[in-house]
Structures are given as C-alpha cells and as structure tokens.
Amino acid sequence: MTxxxxxxxxxxxxxxxxxxxxxxxxxxxxLLMGDEGVGIHVLRALEGEPSIPGVQLLDGGTxxxxxxEAIARAPIVVMVDxxxxxxxxxxxxxxxxxxxxxxxxxxxxxxxGLRDLFAAAALLGQFPDIRLFTVSxxxxxxxxxxxxDAVAEAVPIVVRGVHSLAERLVA
Numbered sequence: 304m305t306x307x308x309x310x311x312x313x314x315x316x317x318x319x320x321x322x323x324x325x326x327x328x329x330x331x332x333x334l335l336m337g338d339e340g341v342g343i344h345v346l347r348a349l350e351g352e353p354s355i356p357g358v359q360l361l362d363g364g365t366x367x368x369x370x371x372e373a374i375a376r377a378p379i380v381v382m383v384d385x386x387x388x389x390x391x392x393x394x395x396x397x398x399x400x401x402x403x404x405x406x407x408x409x410x411x412x413x414x415x416g417l418r419d420l421f422a423a424a425a426l427l428g429q430f431p432d433i434r435l436f437t438v439s440x441x442x443x444x445x446x447x448x449x450x451x452d453a454v455a456e457a458v459p460i461v462v463r464g465v466h467s468l469a470e471r472l473v474a
C-alpha cells in the first residue's frame with residue numbers, strides 16, 4: 304500500500320482475511336485495451352488517497368462473475384468503469400441505480416457485464432446499494448496501456464468524486 308490505509312485486494316476477492324467492508328470500491332476494465340481500462344487507472348490512483356476506515360479497494364479487472372462474492376458481502380458497492388454511451392470521451396456520469404434495469408450495459412470487452420453481475424446478485428437476494436461512476440470512451444485500442452487525453456483528464460476528477468463519496472457513505 305502506498306501511504307494509505309485503504310485496503311487494496313488484488314486477484315480473488317475471497318483472498319481477503321478481513322470481514323466485509325462498509326464500502327467496497329471496485330475498478331473494472333482491461334488495462335491492455337487503452338481507455339477501456341479507466342476503472343483500473345482510477346483504482347490505482349485511489350491507492351494514494353488519504354485512508355478511510357471501512358473502505359476496501361478491489362481491482363476487478365474483467366472479473367465479471369468472479370466479483371459476485373465480493374459484491375454480495377458489501378452493503379455498499381462503488382464501481383468505476385468505462386462506457387461507450389455516445390457521449391464525448393472523458394464524460395463522467397455518476398449513477399445510483401435502484402434496480403438492474405438502471406445499470407448501463409458495459410463494454411463488450413468484459414466477458415460478463417456489470418448488468419449481468421448485478422442481475423445475478425439480485426437473483427440471490429443480495430442486490431447491494433450501488434453507486435456507479437462511468438467514464439465515456441470513444442475508441443478501444445487493443446494492446447495499448449495509455450489512456451487518451453480526454454479520458455486521462457477525467458481520472459483525477461473521478462478519483463476525487465469516489466473518495467468524497469466514500470467518506471460520506473461511511474460517516
């Protein structure tokens with residue numbers, strides 16, 4: 304961890320030995336697909352933010368259904384992902400979906416989209432309080448680790464928004 308008490312869990316969510324967090328922040332995306340990896344870039348930037356007791360960070364990668372256990376354990380889930388919604392690249396949207404139908408469809412690069420993940424949680428009776436931050440992307444660049452300028456400029460804004468929201472949620 305880099306100067307923060309936020310817990311970062313990489314890999315399997317079940318590898319955490321601690322109890323369930325009050326707030327679970329999950330960054331999703333594929334770092335090898337340019338802007339599609341913005342959720343992971345935001346999560347990594349959150350590692351350097353001041354600590355918030357009760358908040359856990361999870362690198363969700365393109366984990367899809369593998370994230371079901373983690374979201375089922377947390378009463379509040381804050382997710383960060385890219386979306387191709389027709390808005391200009393770098394457009395930030397904050398949503399508080401109350402049901403599965405309110406969750407936007409994810410990018411095709413995910414093998415199991417966010418909507419599918421939360422639909423599975425709802426079927427199990429474990430639909431958490433969800434907050435979703437999306438960053439609009441226009442192009443996906445396979446085998447590219449860099450974000451476009453517009454999406455890169457959105458990262459610190461999303462980091463501030465997610466961190467501020469997490470502080471309010473655990474207060």
